[in-house]
Amino acid sequence: MFGRKPLETVSGLYEDPDEWQGPEKEQKPVQASQEKITVSVANTERVRQLFFALINSSIAANMSKEQLVGKITQAVTEIVDSEKIPLNWKEQSLITQELLNDMMGIGPIEVLLKDDEVTDILVNGFDCVFVERAGLLEKTDLKFRDNDHVLGVARRIAASVGRRVDESSPMVDARLEDGSRVNIIIPPLSVQGTIISIRKFSQSQTTLSALVSKGGLTAQMAAFLDVAAAIHLNILISGGTGAGKTTLLNALSSKIGDGERVVTIEDAAEINLLQPHVISLETRPENIEGGGEVSQRDLLRNALRMRPDRIIIGEVRGSEAHEMLQAMNTGHDGSMSTIHANSARDALTRIEYLLLTHQQNFQSSAVRSQIASALDLVVHMARDHRGHRYIQSITEVVGVEGNVIVTQDLFVVKEGQYSERGVFSGMYEQKNVRPHCEEKARRYDMEQELLRVMKW
Template sequence: MRTCDDALLADVRARLATVPAGAADLTDVVRDAVRRRGVVLGSHALERLVHDVRDATYGAGPLQTLLDEPGVTDVLVNGPRDVWIDRGDGLEPVPIDLGTDDDVRALAVHLAAAEGQRLDDASPVVDARLPDGTRLHAVVAPVCPRGAIVSLRVLRPGSLPYTELVEAGMLPPGSSDLLPALVTSRANVVVAGATGSGKTTLLAALLALVPADERIVVVEEARELVPTHPHVLHLLARRPNVEGRGEVTLADLVRATLRMRPDRIVLGECRGAEVRELLTALNTGHDGGWATLHANSAADVPARLAALGALAGLAPEAVAAQAAAALDAVVHVRRTAGHRHVAEVGIVALDAGQLVVTPALTWDGHGAPRRGPGWERLVDRLGEGP
């Protein structure tokens, strides 16, 4: 028994289900399961088998090796022999054989079940998180022609020092002092950008600059923000189980932070109706807050906020008024040819009743900083020139 077959996995999982989580040593369980089959393995073979069983039981099975590879941000499965990864420079195929279409479907179902989600003909689309925080999106027939399509987004908690981001060129000329000034002045800031543009990495580095005597409460769907700071509390949302119960939303958690004596409220990603609770919190004396938001540019942030506000039942006028009073600045980050960098810093304001983000600092094609019409207002907010 040198392969991790279905029967062995079923035996191991049945044994693990009878003991409290973490109470059994996986190596001992696998060794006992193999011995019951009359097979004796050497130490190296047993170690490899335990590794495969661990990946199949707690990880992403045959895809776990790809997820563990340094630099990999995405693993995409289009079919049994149609697998792609992104190491930050674009998609590239990988030579891996996942068996049959049915095997791919079974893998997708197993990954969804690990997070208590249902994936079958009646519920053919799922969004979930693996135990290690990896984002899972999967669809099965009849949504796709056969088997399953699986998309995995690797989440690597970012805690790079701010100085390293400066050295790596993520902070262009003129911004390396400006962004820490936003932290020091307790501005309320949105970090905007596309998926994979470096929003979380930048925000984690900036939160590490918060004074050590301040209490930071971070609300997220999965733990991504891990700033190097002595007083950080993490609140994680919970999806409903297969019976539709037990859900704890981001909006619930943002409301909870208000009773936790926070010095800084941070929303890891604003993506839904929780925008109402965020704007309310930042409008009631809780300054120094930060949030990330998906947007194509700083100028698109007002439209994104209006769209999210609509999910919470807020009229565009209400969102504009709340956001203009709550938010001070937008930092937009972008990934260009694999290089992540700050592309713009803007100031948030109302213009004829419309929410706008006015450019305060941008950079030309040669990387030279250019002060925009919002520069003076930003300097006034910071209290002194950065």
């Protein structure tokens, strides 16, 4: 099928650049059927060692994925035939895919990136891999060969975005080709070995309707948030880790008009906007010499010179809080961001803390006034012990009275809507208050729509 040769002649095939890079029909590993296929460790390791002894890695690095697939498939077939290794075509295909994942992917966990049910991939050393499905963690039977294998994958991920991970720089944030966010930490900081945490990037944009169907909020709440985005309310989404803040941010951003220029600022790009006029900016950590860092604050300052209609910050957690509020107060209405907090009130307190920490000449009263003037809405996300994500409250920022930021809840979870085990039942209460954003809705000729949604 591939013009098989004795094994001793195969090495010459792969040492010759012309043989590697010549015309090649596209070949893909055979996709195995749904049943689980396993190959003995001894056979897999034998083929692997012979394969890597034959190839010229520098030539392989310059080949396209299609070319590499064909060459790996041919090499595996010839090795199996020459060495009389008892492997059928499905097992050979599995080894071919593993070799390809080792050379161009992320090793044994590459298959998890293709699993749409998996949202997080957590590697705790070479022999322990967890995933999150439907909000719950579960251990997999996937393993790396050894510590060097998982460290090599971590270094390849870092190098793909121009970063490095070693003892002098043992922590790194990176992004995979599909947009998935990656955090890597290695020894000596990590006791268990190399730790890789991957938050998968959704290729499709989530809508508020989809969140309603999953029980994350009611149709009335979704209709209100539709109006809130359309009338350019400045929205802060709060919640804990994994509560669904970025998912809701993506859903809200779908209501941004096609005629608006939007600038997004993130550490690792997760916001997925489909509008035609979107500028995505990403921070850069300092290099090995300690220079070259570009922070969210730097990007936000630059974004203000880019004539944005809206600015979306993936997460506010430092000195950029000041510039974000300044932008919201100077004509960039409709801006959005997320923050880690335990409640809507805690989110406002944390913003105040960030401002006072990084702007030491500010007075508390001035900071609270600035927050109340800039922010219109705080949407708090939560997650119960089953992994179900939902909106816990939608709160308006009304103003300042007596040096206290005044808020009013529009929608909150009904009392008694949690079982003894902390499971949310999905019932909300609309507070009997007139929305403070009515005046802003009037500017966009949506006052009647707002009042209809709020049943006034």
